Every structure is written in structure tokens, then in C-alpha cells.
Amino acid sequence: MAGWVASGPWCAPARRLMERNLARYDLPLSHAGKLAAGSWLILRDYADGRFPPRFEDQQAAYRAEMEFHSSMNSYTREQSIAGHVVKPFWTPRMFSGYTRAFTRLWEVLQALDLGPGARLLELGCGAGWMTEFLALGGFSLVGTTIAPDDIAIGEGRVRSLVARGLPAERLQFRQAPMESVDAAVADLPRFDAVFVFEALHHAYDWQAAIHAAARCLKPGGWLLLANEPNRLHTFVSYRVSRLTNTHEIGMSGPALRAELRRAGLDEIRTFAPRLDLRITAHWVAGRSAPAPV
Numbered sequence: 001m002a003g004w005v006a007s008g009p010w011c012a013p014a015r016r017l018m019e020r021n022l023a024r025y026d027l028p029l030s031h032a033g034k035l036a037a038g039s040w041l042i043l044r045d046y047a048d049g050r051f052p053p054r055f056e057d058q059q060a061a062y063r064a065e066m067e068f069h070s071s072m073n074s075y076t077r078e079q080s081i082a083g084h085v086v087k088p089f090w091t092p093r094m095f096s097g098y099t100r101a102f103t104r105l106w107e108v109l110q111a112l113d114l115g116p117g118a119r120l121l122e123l124g125c126g127a128g129w130m131t132e133f134l135a136l137g138g139f140s141l142v143g144t145t146i147a148p149d150d151i152a153i154g155e156g157r158v159r160s161l162v163a164r165g166l167p168a169e170r171l172q173f174r175q176a177p178m179e180s181v182d183a184a185v186a187d188l189p190r191f192d193a194v195f196v197f198e199a200l201h202h203a204y205d206w207q208a209a210i211h212a213a214a215r216c217l218k219p220g221g222w223l224l225l226a227n228e229p230n231r232l233h234t235f236v237s238y239r240v241s242r243l244t245n246t247h248e249i250g251m252s253g254p255a256l257r258a259e260l261r262r263a264g265l266d267e268i269r270t271f272a273p274r275l276d277l278r279i280t281a282h283w284v285a286g287r288s289a290p291a292p293v
């Protein structure tokens, strides 16, 4: 039925739009165009058994994320890297959204009693803009992510902090898949908190990532899942996930909280959403058991 609808003449404009978009990542599309093209793609892929997405090949998933900067058909690798070096300074509107999210992250850390001096581990830090901002705010940071190009950008950030007179140990970057991040930082003391911002939903196995992160915590340490998308995201971002060959899935609040508990983080704090209609992004934290007194 879905295949019949997708191949019908009524879907031809949406199909043509999606075909042009697949050939050109940055094709300018209106909101209605994105909705039409994305809905057609879901319909067609549902008929072919490709939607909802299933992630079966870990190496392929890792490779796609590691080669992200080289995979855009509208940008060269150098252009993509140059674009990410300056995140969040993209457009005034995007800057405003990202800096509001950063402010919220900082406030949530404060609500969890984590202030300057605390040692934080970030998962999926990308080009590391939040990692650097938090280091400037006085925290001590280890940023981890899967793409080597992003680690190179991060190392440039460390050099620039040192050039400004900040201590080098305030910020470091390591390449690591978040599903096994504990192995990558096994030589370091455990962390006061681990956080992931808008990246857990890109993981090949987000449940494994939560467990690996929990193993990096000190007794009484917090794992914070920040601005991770809700269920609707699987539909809304399916078009982008196909264009960028990356994972874009939405997660449910109950599933996230259940996994935090399974990872031994029994004290749970949910900051958002207040009313879960499967739309608003999650801000949720779980705490490891405090050391016995």
C-alpha cells in the first residue's frame, strides 16, 4: 500500500524534490518542501522495509560518522571542517539557539551541584565548542568523539587556550566511540560528571553508551543526557539522516530513564520535558551511588 502511494502520480512532485535533494545536500527547501520530500522518503522506505531505520552494522555506522566531513556532496571536506570550527557562530538565529542550550547546560550542571573545578567528560563532542566554552567557564574537560577530523579541531582549541594563558590540563580531546568510552579514559581518574549533548541519538548503540559512561563516574557522579531528541525526531530527521548517512533517531523518556537505572544510576532527575508529548527534547540525569560513609 505504502509503495503504491509513493509511486503514484500524486507523489511525483515530492519524489522529484527528494531526488534533487539526494543529489545536492544543501538544496534550498521551504518547510513545506522538506515535509513533502521527507514524507515521501519515509513512505518509499517503509514500503522497502528500510523505515523505521535499523542499525545492524557497527563498523559501517562508525565509518559513516568518522568520514562525516568527507561525505557531503555539496561541500568539500575542508569546507565542512571550516564550517564546524566556527560552530555555533553560524547564523544569528542558530547562535541564539545554541547559546541558549549552552546556558541551560551550565544551569543544569549548577543544579546538580557541579561548578568550576569539577571534572567533566563529554561524549560525542564533535568539533568541541561546548567543551571549550565549559573549560573557559572553569571546568576541567575531556572531550571525546568518534571523528578524527573533530579531534584535530579540538587540539587546535587546546593550543588556543594555552596561548591565552589557561592551564593545558583544563582541556583535552580523545578519539573514542562512546559505546566504549570507558576504555579510552581508563588511565584517567573517574569523573564528577559525564554529559552528552545532542549526540547520544547518533550512537550506534545508545544503551551501550549509557553503560560505558556510567563506568566513568566517581561514586555520586552524574550522567547528564542533554537535549537528546524525543520520538518524533525519527520521522522529522529521517531525510537528513539519509542525506548525511548518519543515525538520527528519537528516544523515549521512559526508555532513557530505564537504561540509566539499568546502568546503576538510581537517582534520576528529569529537567525536561515537563509534559512528554514525544516532541520536546530530553534533559535527564542519573547519579551513581555515593561512596559509603
Ligand SMILES: C[S@@+](CC[C@H](N)C(=O)[O-])C[C@H]1O[C@@H](n2cnc3c(N)ncnc32)[C@H](O)[C@@H]1O
Binding pocket: 065, 066, 068, 087, 123, 124, 125, 126, 127, 128, 129, 130, 144, 145, 146, 147, 150, 176, 177, 178, 179, 197, 198, 199, 202, 203, 204, 205
Ligand atoms: C550532532 S553532532 C553533536 C556534536 C556536539 N555535541 C555539538 O553539539 O556540537 C553528533 C556527534 O556525535 C558524534 N558521534 C556519532 N556517533 C558516535 C559514537 N558512536 N561515538 C562517539 N561519537 C559519536 C559525531 O561524530 C558528531 O560529532
